[in-house]
Amino acid sequence: MIPVLEIGGTHVTAALVDPRDGHVTARTRGPLDAHGGAEDILGTVRRCADGLPAPAGARWGVAVPGPFDYARGIALFAGVGKFEALYGVDVRTALLDGLRKRPGDVAFVNDAHAFLLGEWSTGAGRGHRRVVGITLGTGVGSAFLADGRIRESGPGVPPEGRLDLTELDGRPLEDSVSRRAILARYGDRDADVRDVAERARAGEGRARRVLDDAFTGLGTVLGPRLADFGASALVVGGSIAGSWDLVAPALRSGLAAGSGRGRWVPDDADPGAGPPPPGAPQSPEGAASPGPDRGARAAAGHTRVMKPADRPEDAALIGAACAASAEDRPRG
Incomplete structure (x- = not known):
């Protein structure tokens, strides 16, 4: 099972996903203020992720909207009406250093790409x-x-x-x-x-x-x-x-x-x-x-x-797991 996050404009979801069959378990979800400060946004994301029984050293998949540097994990939100406080923030490092059980790696994928990968693989x-x-x-x-x-x-x-x-x-x-x-x-x-x-x-x-x-x-x-x-x-x-x-x-x-x-x-x-x-x-x-x-x-x-x-809310989670599980990960 692969730990994943989906970061949306109004909510954040964490789950454990098997990318082979799309099985989603141990889900946590909470509201997210996309207009809040950087620490407020990242704190909400970290708390949601920490509520998941993920093992230390796991590779996480994270679906997040753009503009975003998916290879480096740096937010580039500007002029899009959400997450503007995160502009230039190294989200990858914030997750690697901020989660209670430190991940081994974090793979970021565009949320629309994750949605389609999930629907193509099991939906x-x-x-x-x-x-x-x-x-x-x-x-x-x-x-x-x-x-x-x-x-x-x-x-x-x-x-x-x-x-x-x-x-x-x-x-x-x-x-x-x-x-x-x-x-x-x-x-x-x-x-x-x-x-x-x-x-x-x-x-x-x-x-x-x-x-x-x-x-x-x-x-x-x-x-x-x-x-x-x-x-x-x-x-x-x-x-x-x-x-x-x-x-x-x-x-x-x-x-x-x-x-x-x-x-x-x-x-x-x-x-x-x-x-x-x-x-x-x-x-x-x-x-x-x-x-x-x-x-x-x-x-x-x-x-x-x-x-x-049948499970439209799961598609991006499944796609994020596909991204994290692949050696040649899709980039947004």
């Missing part, structure tokens, strides 16, 4: 050779994976693999698709995205239009990239994806408008694609081999649009 993306993952929350995270490896360049892949560096209608994508953008467009400072979603379900036209515009726009940006990348699956996670009944129709509409090359298939389950058994062959990233290629069984040019599998 919704299992069996797809080329798959894209998107996380929707305080911002837009993205990952492009081919044959078990995260890709940061090539056809369809945005600069550095980061969809947040692209534009929609001449403006940064996150000015239209993010928690802050949705709430600014909605115009209620006391609401959260969950409130907007509930009002949309209750029939409020303004709430529905705001959400439809955001996710249709996301689809128009994604559509051509998925086609160029040759993705057979798109997996959408993050806190906002919890409102899948509202996200999916608008997203699929935008995908269809954004690219005439491809058909966007509903996220019906494939009953033949269960998690691999313990001891399954390992991918280059240390994730379990996904087995038969589901993408090859789909018609050419079709992309399956899916929410995460």
Whole structure:
């Protein structure tokens, strides 16, 4: 079992994970103030990690959003509305020296990359050779994976693999698709995205239009990239994806408008694609081999649009364990 941390904009989670089958145990979780001081943030992370029965000398996997120097473990947050107090902080050393049971090493991985690695190895993306993952929350995270490896360049892949560096209608994508953008467009400072979603379900036209515009726009940006990348699956996670009944129709509409090359298939389950058994062959990233290629069984040019599998909150934890267990670890 590998000890892991997932550091998010509102919470931190620690767990023990078996990357071969995605089994997660001994979980601890707590709220995290991304706008707090550096010591407050690091103290919260350390306390959560110390609550885990991890052995001394273990290699930890840590999923964390960018901008971040994943090779050195140094935070580079600036102008992103979270963790700005950590700019320039050596988080790797803070964990190596600050945990009660000193780790042997710490492997950092981009949280969106970890999410997709987890979904590809044991979740919704299992069996797809080329798959894209998107996380929707305080911002837009993205990952492009081919044959078990995260890709940061090539056809369809945005600069550095980061969809947040692209534009929609001449403006940064996150000015239209993010928690802050949705709430600014909605115009209620006391609401959260969950409130907007509930009002949309209750029939409020303004709430529905705001959400439809955001996710249709996301689809128009994604559509051509998925086609160029040759993705057979798109997996959408993050806190906002919890409102899948509202996200999916608008997203699929935008995908269809954004690219005439491809058909966007509903996220019906494939009953033949269960998690691999313990001891399954390992991918280059240390994730379990996904087995038969589901993408090859789909018609050419079709992309399956899916929410995460049964345990969406576990995907990034599993991906962080894959990163920590591999000799050639993926970098964000």
